[in-house]
Amino acid sequence: MAKTPVLILAPLPDFLMQPLLAAYECHDYFHAEDKAALLAQVGAEIRGIVMSGGSVSPVPLLEQLPKLEIMSVFGVGYDGVPVDWCRANGIRVTNTPDVLTEDVADTASALVLMTSRRLIAANRFLLAGAWTKGPFPLAYALRGKLAGIVGLGRIGKAIAHRLEAHGMRIAYHGRTRQEVSWEYVDSLLALAQAADFMIVATPGGAATKHLINADVLSALGTKGTLINIARGSVVDEAALIAALQNGTIRGAGLDVFENEPQVPEALMQCDNAVLLPHLSSGTHETRAEMARLVVENLAAHFSGRALLTPVC
Numbered sequence: 001m002a003k004t005p006v007l008i009l010a011p012l013p014d015f016l017m018q019p020l021l022a023a024y025e026c027h028d029y030f031h032a033e034d035k036a037a038l039l040a041q042v043g044a045e046i047r048g049i050v051m052s053g054g055s056v057s058p059v060p061l062l063e064q065l066p067k068l069e070i071m072s073v074f075g076v077g078y079d080g081v082p083v084d085w086c087r088a089n090g091i092r093v094t095n096t097p098d099v100l101t102e103d104v105a106d107t108a109s110a111l112v113l114m115t116s117r118r119l120i121a122a123n124r125f126l127l128a129g130a131w132t133k134g135p136f137p138l139a140y141a142l143r144g145k146l147a148g149i150v151g152l153g154r155i156g157k158a159i160a161h162r163l164e165a166h167g168m169r170i171a172y173h174g175r176t177r178q179e180v181s182w183e184y185v186d187s188l189l190a191l192a193q194a195a196d197f198m199i200v201a202t203p204g205g206a207a208t209k210h211l212i213n214a215d216v217l218s219a220l221g222t223k224g225t226l227i228n229i230a231r232g233s234v235v236d237e238a239a240l241i242a243a244l245q246n247g248t249i250r251g252a253g254l255d256v257f258e259n260e261p262q263v264p265e266a267l268m269q270c271d272n273a274v275l276l277p278h279l280s281s282g283t284h285e286t287r288a289e290m291a292r293l294v295v296e297n298l299a300a301h302f303s304g305r306a307l308l309t310p311v312c
């Protein structure tokens with residue numbers, strides 16, 4: 001029997017590509033030099049899409065795939081998928097929630113520690129031989145400080161638990177108050193004013209674009225550090241660079257960027273920022289689980305079984 005044709009919209013690891021290639025006729029749109037030619041050749045037959053959390057599937061592309069039935073996202077964030085359009089057109093969407101929560105939360109708390117204790121600068125200091133000339137400058141303690149979580153979903157909660165273990169106080173802002181013991185702050189600006197660390201854990205997409213803007217950064221102020229493990233789009237990166245350059249805020253710890261993998265040179269020059277290459281879910285264990293969900297969701301769909309982790 002002929003294999004079902006699927007379109008690959010993002011660079012995917014071998015341990016995901018292998019099972020996909022075994023089961024499907026995979027067409028690599030991401031690496032195709034002539035994308036229009038690829039669509040002209042196979043677009044009419046494509047029944048599935050595989051993409052990553054950060055990748056985008058615009059409606060004009062999807063409109064060229066009349067037999068599309070399912071989009072399987074290798075990531076928890078599906079802000080690159082036009083979900084309303086998919087719903088309206090009967091296209092199923094799946095993602096990979098839960099399996100990455102702990103790793104992403106670990107990365108967020110690592111960024112809190114790296115920025116508060118200036119661990120990357122300390123490492124550079126030692127390697128440069130500066131220790132023999134004197135001690136590394138003192139840093140800031142975490143105990144008693146306020147972590148303001150923006151977006152208290154599964155990942156936000158896992159971050160809060162970790163930071164409590166460091167002796168931090170927790171407050172959060174989101175669309176709604178939740179049944180949790182942490183303090184709810186209904187204004188983002190008020191949370192920024194109070195927080196020593198503001199930790200962004202919201203979904204990406206239009207609803208949260210540039211939620212963290214110049215006003216929020218001013219409110220966060222010189223006592224404050226911004227941590228972002230969510231999506232680059234949530235932070236106005238130009239405003240953040242200005243705030244880091246002018247000392248409006250103390251520092252930033254970022255795993256995501258507005259135009260990644262491009263990171264502005266000006267941001268890389270900020271020695272009060274710790275920058276990571278979007279690695280928060282990047283462990284062998286978690287990525288294997290994410291790959292399993294991508295493959296099993298597709299298999300479930302094409303064999304008429306219930307999806308494991310449906311978005312719609």
Ligand code: 8YV
Pocket residue numbers: 052053054074075076077078100278280281
């Ligand atoms: C991944 C992510 O880096 O889950 C997400 O939404 O952005 C990340 O976990 C990405 O999807 C894998 O390429």
